[in-house]
Amino acid sequence: MVVIEPETNNFRELVRENLANEQQRKLLGDFSLILKALRDFSFGEMADGHAALQGGQKIREYAVNSLPYLLETFEENATKAGAKVIWARDAREANAFIISLAKEKGADLCVKGKSMVSEEIGLREELIKNGIDTYETDLGEFIVQLAGKRPFHIVGPAINMSVDEVSCLFNQVLGFDKTQNPVDLTMAARIFLRDKFEGAQIGITGANMAVAETGSIILVENEGNIRFSTSAPETHIAVVGIEKVVPTLSDATHMLKLLTRSCTGQRISEYVSVITGPRKAGEVDGPEELYIVILDNGRSRIYADEAMKSALQCIKCGLCAAVCPVYTHVGGYAYGWVYSGPIGAVLNPLLLGLGKAKHLYQATTLCGACKDYCPGGVDIPNILLSLRERAMAGDRSLAADRPPVRQKIFYCLWTWVLMDRLRYKIVSKLFRMVLRIAGVGKLPILPAGLSGWTQCRNMPQPAKKSFHDLYAETSKWMAL
Amino acid sequence: MMHSATNRSIILNRLKRFAVRPDAPIESKIAKNRVHDLDALYSSFSQALTANGGTVIQVNKKDGALESLENIMKELDADTAVISEDSVLKTLGLKEHLNTRGINVLKGEKNPTAHKGTCFSADVGITGADYALADTGTIVIFHGKNNARLLSLAPPAHIAIVEKGKLLPDIDTLVAEIGPSRRDLPSAMTLITGPSLTADIALQAIYGVHGPKKLYVIFIE
Amino acid sequence: MSDSVALFVPCLVDQFLPEIGQSVVKVFRRLGIDFSCDLRQTCCGQPLINAGYTEGAKQVAKRFISIFEGPDYIVAPSGSCIHTVREHYPRLLADEPEWHKRACEVSGRSYELSQFLVSKLGLDDVDARYKARACLHESCAILRRLGISDEPKSLLKNVKGLELVPLNDADVCCGFGGEFAAHYPNISEAIVKDKANNFQASGADILILGEPGCLLNIRGYISHNGLHGRVKHIAEILAGE
Numbered sequence: 001m002v003v004i005e006p007e008t009n010n011f012r013e014l015v016r017e018n019l020a021n022e023q024q025r026k027l028l029g030d031f032s033l034i035l036k037a038l039r040d041f042s043f044g045e046m047a048d049g050h051a052a053l054q055g056g057q058k059i060r061e062y063a064v065n066s067l068p069y070l071l072e073t074f075e076e077n078a079t080k081a082g083a084k085v086i087w088a089r090d091a092r093e094a095n096a097f098i099i100s101l102a103k104e105k106g107a108d109l110c111v112k113g114k115s116m117v118s119e120e121i122g123l124r125e126e127l128i129k130n131g132i133d134t135y136e137t138d139l140g141e142f143i144v145q146l147a148g149k150r151p152f153h154i155v156g157p158a159i160n161m162s163v164d165e166v167s168c169l170f171n172q173v174l175g176f177d178k179t180q181n182p183v184d185l186t187m188a189a190r191i192f193l194r195d196k197f198e199g200a201q202i203g204i205t206g207a208n209m210a211v212a213e214t215g216s217i218i219l220v221e222n223e224g225n226i227r228f229s230t231s232a233p234e235t236h237i238a239v240v241g242i243e244k245v246v247p248t249l250s251d252a253t254h255m256l257k258l259l260t261r262s263c264t265g266q267r268i269s270e271y272v273s274v275i276t277g278p279r280k281a282g283e284v285d286g287p288e289e290l291y292i293v294i295l296d297n298g299r300s301r302i303y304a305d306e307a308m309k310s311a312l313q314c315i316k317c318g319l320c321a322a323v324c325p326v327y328t329h330v331g332g333y334a335y336g337w338v339y340s341g342p343i344g345a346v347l348n349p350l351l352l353g354l355g356k357a358k359h360l361y362q363a364t365t366l367c368g369a370c371k372d373y374c375p376g377g378v379d380i381p382n383i384l385l386s387l388r389e390r391a392m393a394g395d396r397s398l399a400a401d402r403p404p405v406r407q408k409i410f411y412c413l414w415t416w417v418l419m420d421r422l423r424y425k426i427v428s429k430l431f432r433m434v435l436r437i438a439g440v441g442k443l444p445i446l447p448a449g450l451s452g453w454t455q456c457r458n459m460p461q462p463a464k465k466s467f468h469d470l471y472a473e474t475s476k477w478m479a480l
Numbered sequence: 481m482m483h484s485a486t487n488r489s490i491i492l493n494r495l496k497r498f499a500v501r502p503d504a505p506i507e508s509k510i511a512k513n514r515v516h517d518l519d520a521l522y523s524s525f526s527q528a529l530t531a532n533g534g535t536v537i538q539v540n541k542k543d544g545a546l547e548s549l550e551n552i553m554k555e556l557d558a559d560t561a562v563i564s565e566d567s568v569l570k571t572l573g574l575k576e577h578l579n580t581r582g583i584n585v586l587k588g589e590k591n592p593t594a595h596k597g598t599c600f601s602a603d604v605g606i607t608g609a610d611y612a613l614a615d616t617g618t619i620v621i622f623h624g625k626n627n628a629r630l631l632s633l634a635p636p637a638h639i640a641i642v643e644k645g646k647l648l649p650d651i652d653t654l655v656a657e658i659g660p661s662r663r664d665l666p667s668a669m670t671l672i673t674g675p676s677l678t679a680d681i682a683l684q685a686i687y688g689v690h691g692p693k694k695l696y697v698i699f700i701e
Numbered sequence: 702m703s704d705s706v707a708l709f710v711p712c713l714v715d716q717f718l719p720e721i722g723q724s725v726v727k728v729f730r731r732l733g734i735d736f737s738c739d740l741r742q743t744c745c746g747q748p749l750i751n752a753g754y755t756e757g758a759k760q761v762a763k764r765f766i767s768i769f770e771g772p773d774y775i776v777a778p779s780g781s782c783i784h785t786v787r788e789h790y791p792r793l794l795a796d797e798p799e800w801h802k803r804a805c806e807v808s809g810r811s812y813e814l815s816q817f818l819v820s821k822l823g824l825d826d827v828d829a830r831y832k833a834r835a836c837l838h839e840s841c842a843i844l845r846r847l848g849i850s851d852e853p854k855s856l857l858k859n860v861k862g863l864e865l866v867p868l869n870d871a872d873v874c875c876g877f878g879g880e881f882a883a884h885y886p887n888i889s890e891a892i893v894k895d896k897a898n899n900f901q902a903s904g905a906d907i908l909i910l911g912e913p914g915c916l917l918n919i920r921g922y923i924s925h926n927g928l929h930g931r932v933k934h935i936a937e938i939l940a941g942e
Contacts, residue, residue, distance in 0.1 A: 368841055418761050467719035
């Protein structure tokens with residue numbers, strides 16, 4: 001068992017490592033291309049994909065703006081259907097509740113569906129620490145659990161492992177026979193986990209959506225492990241972030257269309273479970289009890305911040321990562337925590353503190369592809385700029401570090417220069433002179449902050465005369 | 481020790497300071513009911529589910545259904561089956577018919593543990609379906625007393641027998657069709673659009689990782 | 702046209718690429734557009750905004766607004782500068798109602814060059830001549846932040862002698878991102894390398910774009926690595942050979 005601590009401030013080191021991995025880079029590049037193509041094709045099939053996208057963004061915006069009222073309605077309806085709704089302020093509380101419930105039930109085996117929020121709170125590790133055997137049941141998550149690694153990619157947690165590596169892993173940890181056949185490996189996992197589905201007392205999942213109108217939670221998957229986790233054990237616990245609620249069932253089906261298309265290019269996933277309360281009287285399967293743990297863990301703080309609020313509109317489809325030029329090269333590991341790609345660049349700092357993830361919101365070109373593709377309408381580029389503003393201001397409420405003094409002096413001076421035409425002329429002329437003397441193009445001698453440019457590029461040729469100079473001359477000449 | 485009710489107040493009050501009351505009632509938007517061309521819908525359904533790895537058959541009589549079923553069972557080399565209490569299956573006399581063909585129909589268990597045992601050991605699960613959605617090739621099962629969840633999940637093959645009249649164009653019509661009873665949904669409603677699928681090992685598409693490897697949908701007129 | 706047009710010259714053009722400014726002047730003169738170039742201008746303040754230094758950005762924004770409040774149109778050969786004026790100025794000055802109003806007005810009159818020519822003046826043929834096989838890189842600020850894509854394409858289609866070929870992943874970022882290129886050089890390099898490779902694979906001799914920052918980035922990479930091809934701003938193509 002490995003407890004995975006955030007490595008979000010190890011960004012530069014992780015980037016260096018990951019960029020050096022040629023095989024991984026090719027895989028990331030190819031996979032992103034495929035996901036993007038599948039997404040574009042599936043949106044192209046819709047009567048009006050663009051309108052559908054905008055419709056989804058509006059639904060999520062509306063939902064987030066009315067969040068507490070929708071949560072109340074959700075709770076009311078879920079409770080009417082027999083679910084027990086529990087509210088947890090943070091990871092510690094959520095884990096403590098779930099552990100004590102498991103102990104109360106005398107549970108010693110738990111099966112888990114893929115859930116980012118449960119990774120955020122380190123639930124699996126806590127359960128295991130408390131003597132409750134817990135298995136990830138999504139095949140990719142199962143593999144990375146056995147390997148003690150972080151998921152490589154949102155959509156494919158273990159796709160960077162070769163068949164041989166998975167085979168060695170299964171052989172080492174579970175005693176399975178080695179094989180070069182991925183079907184055999186999959187079937188071996190199937191048999192192993194089937195046994196766990198049958199024997200587990202508790203099933204734990206997240207939820208893709210919580211529907212206020214009906215009190216239902218909706219879960220999306222292709223493998224069937226979530227259907228098992230929510231049908232076979234006597235107790236089902238669903239951990240749901242406060243932001244997951246949508247108003248109505250028709251809103252939910254609209255978001256569903258965008259979610260599966262954005263995530264894997266599917267019109268719909270192989271299985272969609274709409275769960276409304278525990279099993280009813282006379283039913284022979286399904287959980288006797290359904291606990292829905294509504295989790296805050298820093299989200300209400302984000303909610304209170306107008307500039308950051310739209311981050312909660314995210315539906316966790318992973319498309320932003322597939323279209324992000326930074327993610328496509330550095331991969332998920334570099335983001336150092338549960339969330340990766342553009343939404344990771346936003347959520348990791350907001351949830352962990354700006355000082356703990358200081359590179360994530362700086363290492364972006366702000367190209368805006370993420371925003372253009374996002375079905376939830378998250379304004380990632382502007383949130384990133386806001387994060388930079390708060391970092392520059394040393395905002396303690398977001399746990400930003402105090403910015404180095406020289407940084408503030410630098411930008412203060414830069415502003416001072418730009419505020420006066422003569423100053424600008426003189427300083428820029430000096431700057432160009434220095435560049436010319438330093439040897440432009442082939443010989444990079446630059447102030448430390450800018451030397452990164454010349455690692456792979458020539459310096460631009462500084463103009464002998466600036467445009468302003470030239471224009472002034474011509475105007476003078478033209479006035480004669 | 482955490483106190484849920486207190487947390488609830490704290491969280492909701494904090495959020496309400498920055499929230500806007502919903503300006504519309506929390507009611508699904510329902511499109512008008514249309515008349516459906518069942519043949520066209522069947523055609524779409526068949527195309528979509530077949531492309532997704534399922535097998536779709538249309539028969540026009542009880543005998544046709546039983547014959548198709550037999551062929552499938554032979555193809556699967558199946559010995560045991562679990563079946564749901566769906567009225568369509570009862571009308572077909574499914575249990576009796578399968579018994580006469582040498583297929584052991586495992587007894588429907590009332591005890592959850594025993595029920596798990598039979599579902600996990602059967603070769604095939606046979607159920608009905610409440611709706612079928614044409615544009616995605618999806619069958620919709622309202623789980624309840626008559627349609628237990630594990631029947632369509634645990635056995636390595638799942639056969640669904642559906643009345644053709646249950647075909648709807650898409651998921652939006654489903655919401656419209658459910659109508660006011662969406663206020664009283666079953667404990668679980670499952671939408672199934674193909675066999676269980678994964679590509680988690682080296683991006684190789686493999687069927688039947690946890691759920692059934694084979695899915696058959698037989699439409700009866 | 703009788704409306705007044707003010708030319709805004711991005712600081713990168715002023716300092717490193719004055720020929721782009723000169724090209725814009727040449728095109729305006731050819732079209733008989735009466736324009737002014739207020740030499741009090743310095744910079745739109747984008748680098749300060751990107752760094753999160755809002756106190757400085759606000760000052761620079763106010764200065765820009767004061768200088769450019771008069772003319773009917775403000776035109777710049779850059780999408781990122783215009784995006785800064787359009788989207789960020791009103792946001793920066795949101796809590797100063799008077800300045801916010803002025804920012805919104807200036808914002809509503811600011812245009813990227815190709816959008817000004819095609820959408821405002823209704824001209825997609827500027828009587829340009831440029832013999833070359835070329836492809837178009839769609840800079841992020843122009844394509845995504847301003848939503849401009851058809852305008853540069855229709856202008857280039859009418860340039861005599863210009864053969865346009867497709868560029869793979871034309872809508873993918875080039876890896877400039879302002880200070881990003883210098884602060885995260887290894888990531889920036891990975892991204893610009895893809896762009897350069899796609900350029901090489903296109904068979905074009907010239908890569909055309911509308912953003913000075915992208916230009917310096919891609920041109921710098923190509924020259925450093927001895928790759929084939931030249932990078933030109935769309936203004937230079939429209940100004941002709």
